[in-house]
Amino acid sequence: MPADPGIYGPLQYSQAWLWTGLALLAAVLGWYAFVFLSTRKPKVPEQAPRFAPPSDLAGLKVAYLQKIDAVTADAAAGLLTARESHQQLSLLVRRFARDVTGVDAPRMTLAELHGHPLPPVAEAVRKIYPGEFGLEPLPPVAESAATARQAVRQWN
Helix, strand or coil: CCCCCCCCCCCCCCHHHHHHHHHHHHHHHHHHHHHHHHCCCCCCCCCCCCCCCCCCHHHHHHHHHHHHHHHHHHHHHCCCCHHHHHHHHHHHHHHHHHHHHCCCHHHCCHHHHHHCCCHHHHHHHHHHHHHHHCCCCCCCHHHHHHHHHHHHHHCC
16 A cells, blocks of 8 residues: 555754754853853952061060969969869960960970970970870979969060
């Protein structure tokens, strides 16, 4: 039997429609990219805050010496354990160095302190270390307080 001439196979789409659809899709994606990128805030590189040395070094020394005396008094009154007292004294010496020089000494290890030009602080922290991290019996708090006071007083 001959084929029925009234039935035709499916017609193929023209290649122009494919390229037109892809061009429209690219235009929409390009528009979104343009809107997104043009409305972003420009990146401004963060600058490290400039450190200004304290104008009243003598007043700063007096304040830290008073804090050292307060830790010593708290230790004598039993409000702080010996280990906590040593840790507080070490932290006070490190904070003093940070306030005077701008070097972030409270976050440094002893080796890092020795690497910086902070010899009085590094030496004081080295002497206080056994009270912070050593085994019992701990050295007297008064000795560590004297070391901390000396480090603060020696600063120029």
